[in-house]
Amino acid sequence: MSKTAELLDELGFSRGRIVETIVTTRDSDGSPRAAPMGVTRKEPDLLEIKPFKTSATYRNLLKNTYACVNLTEDPALFLVTAFKHEDLQGFEQPHIEEDLSLSQADASIFVEVLTGSDLSENRGCFVCRARSVEVRRPFPKVFSRGRAEAIEAVIHATRVEAYLRMGRREEAEKLIKRLDECKGVVERVSPPDSTEVRIVRTLEALIRGWEEAWR
Numbered sequence: 330m331s332k333t334a335e336l337l338d339e340l341g342f343s344r345g346r347i348v349e350t351i352v353t354t355r356d357s358d359g360s361p362r363a364a365p366m367g368v369t370r371k372e373p374d375l376l377e378i379k380p381f382k383t384s385a386t387y388r389n390l391l392k393n394t395y396a397c398v399n400l401t402e403d404p405a406l407f408l409v410t411a412f413k414h415e416d417l418q419g420f421e422q423p424h425i426e427e428d429l430s431l432s433q434a435d436a437s438i439f440v441e442v443l444t445g446s447d448l449s450e451n452r453g454c455f456v457c458r459a460r461s462v463e464v465r466r467p468f469p470k471v472f473s474r475g476r477a478e479a480i481e482a483v484i485h486a487t488r489v490e491a492y493l494r495m496g497r498r499e500e501a502e503k504l505i506k507r508l509d510e511c512k513g514v515v516e517r518v519s520p521p522d523s524t525e526v527r528i529v530r531t532l533e534a535l536i537r538g539w540e541e542a543w544r
């Protein structure tokens with residue numbers, strides 16, 4: 330097994346498991362872009378990314394061979410990269426290096442896109458070869474339900490926005506309920522001034538704004 334494949338094992342990429350990452354790509358004007366994406370390991374050194382066709386990441390992966398899969402547990406990084414187009418006050422912005430690695434990430438996996446295909450009408454599927462791995466922060470972190478539920482809330486919010494924009498209110502409302510449950514856990518287990526509490530409150534404010542905009 331290659332050194333890269335061994336490192337993927339150590340990082341927790343077991344075969345078939347979807348892990349939540351931040352994928353960095355390059356736009357057509359050369360500027361870097363970061364977006365949260367689920368990634369699945371398919372073979373020892375093959376990773377699969379399944380972006381919605383509406384995402385800029387989908388368009389970038391179609392055109393560019395190189396991308397980077399960045400690992401973090403920081404819910405604020407998921408928030409700011411999922412909602413780049415929103416004016417989010419008080420959260421640090423992502424910093425993307427020239428080699429596409431995200432400097433705040435714990436580790437970065439440099440990948441090469443091998444194939445792109447259609448998963449469905451709305452979603453693409455890219456198979457990528459992991460070329461190398463850079464581990465920046467090897468020190469372990471405690472598991473926090475508050476942090477995990479804040480990331481879960483960010484995922485739901487990305488779909489709430491999409492559904493409200495498409496006028497699919499019922500689906501949006503179901504996810505808003507799930508987001509409320511995430512908020513309940515975060516408020517129970519994390520202190521009121523924590524990043525994760527600020528995140529769930531920010532998401533609530535964003536949703537109110539979208540409901541107004543796409544009423």
Ligand SMILES: Cc1cc2nc3c(=O)[nH]c(=O)nc-3n(C[C@H](O)[C@H](O)[C@H](O)COP(=O)(O)O)c2cc1C
Binds near residue numbers: 381383410487
């Ligand atoms: C943890 C997490 C995982 C996500 N996974 C995916 C995914 O696998 N595919 C996808 O298209 N969007 C996913 N999203 C939503 C995108 O990150 C979001 O739509 C983003 O705005 C796309 O950005 P882009 O247009 O710059 O590519 C995920 C969001 C979060 C928070």
